[in-house]
Amino acid sequence: DAGVIQSPRHEVTEMGQEVTLRCKPISGHNSLFWYRQTMMRGLELLIYFNNNVPIDDSGMPEDRFSAKMPNASFSTLKIQPSEPRDSAVYFCASTLRDRVKTQYFGPGTRLLVL
Amino acid sequence: DAKTTQPPSMDCAEGRAANLPCNHSTISGNEYVYWYRQIHSQGPQYIIHGLKNNETNEMASLIITEDRKSSTLILPHATLRDTAVYYCIVLYYSGGGADGLTFGKGTHLIIQP
Numbered sequence: 001d002a003g004v005i006q007s008p009r010h011e012v013t014e015m016g017q018e019v020t021l022r023c024k025p026i027s028g029h030n031s032l033f034w035y036r037q038t039m040m041r042g043l044e045l046l047i048y049f050n051n052n053v054p055i056d057d058s059g060m061p062e063d064r065f066s067a068k069m070p071n072a073s074f075s076t077l078k079i080q081p082s083e084p085r086d087s088a089v090y091f092c093a094s095t096l097r098d099r100v101k102t103q104y105f106g107p108g109t110r111l112l113v114l
Numbered sequence: 115d116a117k118t119t120q121p122p123s124m125d126c127a128e129g130r131a132a133n134l135p136c137n138h139s140t141i142s143g144n145e146y147v148y149w150y151r152q153i154h155s156q157g158p159q160y161i162i163h164g165l166k167n168n169e170t171n172e173m174a175s176l177i178i179t180e181d182r183k184s185s186t187l188i189l190p191h192a193t194l195r196d197t198a199v200y201y202c203i204v205l206y207y208s209g210g211g212a213d214g215l216t217f218g219k220g221t222h223l224i225i226q227p
Contacts, residue, residue, distance in 0.1 A: 004157075033214055043158070043201075045214035056214065091157050101205070103150075103215060105157030 002026075004106035006092050012112045018080040021109045024073055025094030033103060034067055034077050035091040043091075049075065082113045118202045123222040132189040134221050136202030139183040145206050147178060149187045150215070151198040158201065158217075161187065197225045 005024040013019055025032050033048040047057040052069045060067070064083070069075040079086055089110050093103040119137040126132040138147065148163040162169055162176045164185070169176045175188040189196055201220040205213060 035214075042219060043152075043215075043217035045216065048214045059214070093157070101213070102160045102163075103158075105159070108157055 004092055004094055004104055006090075006106040006109050008109060009107065010110045010112075012114065013082055014114050015083055016081045017113075018078065019082045019086075019111060019113075021077040021079075021090050021092075021111070023075045023077070023092030023106060025075070025092070026104055027073070029094035029096055029104075030072070031095045032069060032075050033093040033095075034075070035093065035105075036088045037091065037108070038088045046077070079111075082111075084113045087111055087113050118204055118218055120200075120202050120218065120221045122219065123224065125224050125226055126189075126192050128194060128225050128227050129191055132192040132196065132223055132225070134187040134189075134200050134202075134223060135184065136187070137184045138202070138204045141182050141204050142206075145204045147176065147182075147185050148203045148205055148215070149174070149176065150201045150203065150217075152201070152220070153195075153198040161200075163205075192223075192225045194225050194227060196223065198223060 007022045031050050034046040035043050036046055037043045046059045047067045048055055049069045065079055067077045089108045091105050091108045093105040095101055095103045146163050146165050149161040150158040151161055152158045162171055162174050164176045164178055166182055178185045199220040199222050201217050203215050
């Protein structure tokens with residue numbers, strides 16, 4: 001199994017530009033999570049989906065952030081417009097909605113907004 | 115979810131057992147204890163979890179006190195590759211649902227050669 005796949009691995013953009021982060025969960029997993037990690041705030045849950053439906057987006061910082069999961073094998077996190085304070089590592093994770101609920105994390109996308 | 119308290123950092127000699135403590139004094143009956151770790155520049159990695167019985171897998175052992183207010187993660191023979199930040203997370207088991215993880219600051223474990 002390839003694990004959770006994220007792209008791009010690194011992204012450098014200028015303030016005001018739109019940024020789209022992509023995630024492919026592990027095949028067969030039915031829950032997907034987006035996290036953000038910064039030095040100041042640590043790892044934070046942004047949003048998660050069960051069976052492609054957004055369940056809890058209370059962690060999304062503001063309206064500039066949006067996430068979609070059009071099908072079971074693909075999700076996007078979009079920032080529009082981006083700001084320097086959005087610079088962080090963004091992780092995607094997936095899991096089976098079973099008793100164990102082990103989450104498998106991708107390698108992350110390092111975003112730098114200049 | 116119950117909050118957890120972990121020491122910010124610990125050292126351990128290579129080849130020795132690393133014992134990482136976690137306090138979760140407000141844990142409730144339906145909350146599990148999970149441990150994840152994050153090696154530098156990688157995504158977090160699941161290690162082990164338990165409810166009230168001690169658990170062991172190929173990576174580690176988890177010892178939960180009888181009152182469930184604290185637990186200890188044991189890496190029996192630590193190697194340099196075990197240097198990472200270790201997170202203790204208490205998670206409510208909500209039947210068929212899946213919930214996001216709430217990460218604290220964790221313990222930065224440094225394995226010394």
